[in-house]
Amino acid sequence: MNTRRTFLSVAAAAALSLGLAACGGSKAADPGESQSGASGNTAVSVGTIGLASDASLRIAEDQGYLREAGISGLEVKTVANPPAAIAAVQSGDIDVAYTPSVPFFNALNQGIDLTVIAPADGYPENALEMDAAELDDTGVYVPGGSDISSPRGLEGRKVSVPARKAQMEVTISEAIRQDGGDPSKVQWMVLDPASALDSLKNGRIDAAALVSPFTQQAGAQGNTLLASPGVTFFEKGAVGLWVAGSDQVEQDPEKYEAFRDAMVQAYEYGNENTDEAQGYAAEITGVDLETLRQGATTYWPLEAKFEDLNRANQKMTELGYQPQNAPFAEDSILGAE
Amino acid sequence: MTTTADITATPVATPRRPRRRSRRIPSWVKWALAVGTPTLLLAAWWTASADSSNTFFPSLEQILTRFQQLWLFDHFLTDVVPSLANLAGGFALAAIVGVGLGFVLALIRPVRWLLEPIIHFVRSIPPVALVPIFITMIGFGNDMRITSIALAATFPTLIATMDGIRSVDGTLKDVSVVYRLTRAEKFTQVYLPAAAPQIFAGLQVSLQVAFIVMIASEMLGAATGIGALTLTAQQSFMIADMWAGVLLLGVLGFVINKIFDLVKARILAWYFGAKEAQRAT
Structure with missing residues (x-):
């Protein structure tokens, strides 16, 4: 029984490893499957x-x-x-x-x-001269009455982002840096927008980075827009x-x-x-x-x-x-x- | 006193089959296979992937280099240990609740009628789907992760325990009545040993489920743990790091399963011995 089980597990491992090895040696699939040439079809x-x-x-x-x-x-x-x-x-x-x-x-x-x-x-080209909140569909929100009044205040605080090392984290880091703070001191949390809003309400996080339409929801729930990091980072x-x-x-x-x-x-x-x-x-x-x-x-x-x-x-x-x-x-x- | 092992092991008056001469495989062959086969497979993987130019399937050499840099032992204390601690906590909780509740449901019919539909409803929900709900209820710390693991891993043990208890041999029950065993004695000396093989089968499934949910529960909250690191690597296109994480998960899964098998073999030694004896007769 044990021997049979050993053989079965070895066979399964063999199939898996060979599959992986085969993938490792392969090139990317041949692109351009769809009809070629902008000739109307x-x-x-x-x-x-x-x-x-x-x-x-x-x-x-x-x-x-x-x-x-x-x-x-x-x-x-x-x-x-x-x-x-x-x-x-x-x-x-x-x-x-x-x-x-x-x-x-x-x-x-x-x-x-x-x-x-x-x-x-x-x-647009003149984005920095415009109201960032009207252009940026992302925003960093803090609860109403929070002691955080600028991006620098996020140092050492729990800030939720949709994914680590992705666009929101990078743009917020730049906003903190431009404000004279150290983004490496932020405690980043990965949360989906609904959980982020809920955690913001319950005080489990200090700030939430959100994307539209959750930015509107955050505003409607009495949270304060701290920064529009997209415009700060990309400028135009x-x-x-x-x-x-x-x-x-x-x-x-x-x-x-x-x-x-x-x-x-x-x-x-x-x-x-x-x-x-x-x-x-x-x-x-x-x-x-x-x-x-x-x-x-x-x-x-x-x-x-x-x-x-x-x-x-x-x-x-x-x-x-x-x-x-x-x-x-x-x-x-x-x-x- | 007659124990379950004694009863199971009692020779039954069945016609004797001609004994086949068993061809035992020498232990050195088993060891050679156990070590040699994976080594050969790794060598094949290494060779086949050596010249890989596909970003999504890097060479094994690259993956192993990143494995060593990441897990031995830079992230061991900060990520591997917390993940394993959550796994151990969640699984232990699931085992206790699963076995305990399984006994109650198997032995007390009204409770079973009351709770069984709810149990089957909850166990049908994919545990990963419950993670955001747990975050809302208990936050996104280790409590949430342990709760997620425990909830998901409870059901296989619970169902197996119920089945195990309900299928206890009637003779055993009669014997326990004749010997006037107390309720505690029946529990520890009759029901538990008799249902143990099935309970362990359930626990093994629970362990697999716990392992899966351990990874899923790290997708949200603080980005610590093997799952969180592997996911971040995937989303940042650090493909060798992602493969190193997958490899670590494979190794850990294998080792944890082996440890479980050892514990099972020790605790159920009487059961495997009885089966061996039955086969021999």
């Missing part, structure tokens, strides 16, 4: 995390910008988080993935070769990005250029027709339209500029979130000279 599959800024995809479709650019079909797949989207784009499961800038640089630093196709959301330009595997882009540049061109047209339309864009956003996120209107207005930059993105790259290094700048060059952006 090109299909593009996109991986997103279901944000308000995805309204641009609906605009591009409904206004006919995709069709005009030669893209006949758009398949939108919702993924759990940006790393999952990047893994999917690498494996060829999707053509284009949405990712915030921070996971993008993390991926580049770990040797994942990605190309920026287009911005996916961000801030692209924040969210549409990215693809560089190999895939090299194989079929027309398809990605067509996608970019259609999206730029959608951005122009969305920036001018915010009510309509918010209507789409409400449908995508399932959030009440009135609630969405109370929060930050989505802005789509028309271009992903190297200097804007590299500024974020540099700040991540200065904050210690990466050992050196990620290998990001001008040619990492599709069509950049």
Whole structure:
């Protein structure tokens, strides 16, 4: 009996290890499964995390910008988080993935070769002169009456973030640094937005980093907005990005250029027709339209500029979130000279 | 006094089968297989992945280097020990509640009728789905993690204990009545030993469940523990670190299971001995 069990466990271990070894030796799946060339019958599959800024995809479709650019079909797949989207784009499961800038640089630093196709959301050129709360869909909230009055006050306190070493943590760290504090002294807690709001109410955490529509909920519950860290960190330009595997882009540049061109047209339309864009956003996120209107207005930059993105790259290094700048060059952006 | 072992081991008047000459495998062969097979597999993995250019499947050399840097012993005290302490606490709680409640439900019918539907309802809920609820109720410290582990791991032991007690041989029950055993004596000398093999089977499943929930419970709250570190590595694309975490989990799971097997073999020595004797007759 024991011998048989030993053999069975050995066989199972063998199968598992050989599978792993085989995977280790394999290359990424062959990209470009969808129809190739922006000749009017090109299909593009996109991986997103279901944000308000995805309204641009609906605009591009409904206004006919995709069709005009030669893209006949758009398949939108919702993924759990940006790393999952990047893994999917690498494996060829999707053509284009949405990712915030921070996971993008993390991926580049770990040797994942990605190309920026287009911005996916961000801030206007004069963002620093505007009211940050109206632009930034992220916010750090403290309970009403808290003794924390500036980002520096977060030193030594419990601050919840949706994920460790991701965009919210990095941007808050920069806000603390700019305020003269030491972000390494913060006790970061990973909490989903609902748990974060509840923990804030019960005093289990001192501050919560939230994304719209939970920012509106936090305000409605009497919490105070301490900082809008997105604008502080990025200052202007692209924040969210549409990215693809560089190999895939090299194989079929027309398809990605067509996608970019259609999206730029959608951005122009969305920036001018915010009510309509918010209507789409409400449908995508399932959030009440009135609630969405109370929060930050989505802005789509028309271009992903190297200097804007590299500024974020540099700040991540200065904050210690990466050992050196990620290998990001001008040619990492599709069509950049 | 007649014990369960005595009764089970009593030769039964069955026709004697011709004894097969057992071909015992020498222990050195077993050891060679136990050590040699994994070594060969690791060597195969090492060779096959040596030139890997796939970021998501780094070479074994890279993974082992990160394994050594992370777990031996930089993060051992800060992450491995807390995770294992939560596992031990949650599992111990589950074992006590599972066996205790299993006895009560098996022996007291009205209580069983009352609680069984609720138990089956709660055990159908994936434990991971309950983690946010526990956070709301008891926060996100170790209490939440131990509670999550304990709740999830209780049910396999509870069900196994109930089944074990309910399937105790009627003869044993009659014997305990004839010998006028007290309730405590019946519990410790008849029911518990008779149901022990099934209880241990339930405990083994509970241990697996506890291990899974230990990782899941670290996805929220303070980013400490093996699960939290492995998840952060995955989300930061530190793929070799992620594989090192997965490897550590595999090793720990294997070692914990082996320890459990040793404890089970020692406590149930009478049972395995009786089965061996039955096979021999």
